[in-house]
Amino acid sequence: DISKVECHFINGTEKVRLVVRNFYNREEIVRYDSDVGPYVGLTPRAEKAAWNLNSNPAEMERRRAEVDTYCRRNYELATPFLVDRR
16 A cells, blocks of 8 residues: 655645545555545445545544644745745
């Protein structure tokens, strides 16, 4: 299994979107999108995995918090190196 985490920023950190994509055998099987809310199973077999993840309150709270703890935090750390360089 491989996971890919993406943070999308609109107008700095005013609007932040977290997308977590989980792959198996090079096929995306489960996706979490903070704009959508719950995990989505993208294959019939992955629907059960998505249901299990969505049923875990601690997992859902952790993912919701990652918009701040992962995306916004990394934006604030990286911005001086990425935006202000000339």
